[in-house]
Structure formats: C-alpha cells, structure tokens
Amino acid sequence: ILNVEQSPQSLHVQEGDSTNFTCSFPSSNFYALHWYRWETAKSPEALFVMTLNGDEKKKGRISATLNTKEGYSYLYIKGSQPEDSATYLCAFKNTGNQFYFGTGTSLTVIP
C-alpha cells in the first residue's frame, strides 16, 4: 500500500482569491497522476491526467503542475468562485495496475 498525501485537508477562501493544494506521492515507479473534482453527492470527475515530469495542464481557471522526481503535484485555482467548492482528489498510479487515492482537499469558496 502506497502513501498519497494531500494538503491541506480543508481550505476556506473568499470569492476571487487564488489558491493551491499539494499532492505528494512516491517518486519511484511513476506512471501517472490524476486530479479529480468531487462535488458533494456526486461522483468524482477527472480534471487532469499527467504523465511526464514537468507537465503543466490547464482548464479554464484551474491548472496543475507535476514533479515526478521529487514526488509532488500542485493544483492551482485562480480567482476562486463559489462553484469551485468541492473536494479535489489526486490519484497516483505506479507501473502496476492500481491507483492510490489521496484523502482529498476540501475547498469552500465563500461568496
């Protein structure tokens, strides 16, 4: 069982603030890193799939970076909006067949 850690566990920001979270994972046998957005009472939805060291992905106001050598990924949200409120999950996959999910960062954007 591998350890995938996300920080902070929860976060409250004001509307318009920019914010970022961290996902830490083992740096050996890296295959892929996924970010998911999980709204309450819904199922997780894939945001980004990252496979290469130095990858940067962007979707609207949300972006992510990847450092496989040191074992971390950052998720950034620029100008947070109330609809960004959700839990953001990262999942690490090594060269085996299983993903290991972090426990998530719960984001609340206060209007």
Next chain:
Amino acid sequence: NAGVTQTPKFRILKIGQSMTLQCTQDMNHNYMYWYRQDPGMGLKLIYYSVGAGITDKGEVPNGYNVSRSTTEDFPLRLELAAPSQTSVYFCASSSIQDFLDGYTFGSGTRLTVV
C-alpha cells in the same frame, strides 16, 4: 452514453444479510474497479478487473466477492454483511489508456449495515 451506472443508490442491510451491488458501463472499457469511501478516508480499492474473466484483489477485499463475466458488468457481492461494511461504494471504469482519460465513476451506493 450513460457512462457507469450503479444500482441501488441506497440500501440498508441487517447483519448477516447478503446483497449484490450492480455496476454496468457502456464505454467498452476493459478496466473496472470497486472502491469504498469511509468518512475522512480516501477511496480504498476493493477489487478490480482488467478484462472479462479476470479479477484481482485490491487493498481491502475481505468480505467481498466479484465476477466479470462480460466487459460491461462488474457486480460486487457482500455475502455476510457486517457493520464495518457500512460505507459509500463507487464503481469506476477506464480504458487501457487511462493515462489519457482517467477514470469514469458511477454515482455511488450508500450502504448501511445495522
């Protein structure tokens, strides 16, 4: 496309009862997974399958069984329900190239064992 369909959405079981959680996907994905999510915990893998006829244990398989007779269906069976199995269960699927698309999740089944 319906994606990944899970049934039922909610269920209350008595200790010792059995039930099957159904999962169907219509995306022709080879890989399918069952996860459980407990409060304050991440998603834990119960079982997974890389194709019809092939299943394997994940992190927390005890108390569960699965089968994969078709590409579309991946039911999860609880034989003797215990309170420790109270959880939210998610089925997911992915293509072989999941590094491109990620997982597609079902809407979850909230199970309570009393």
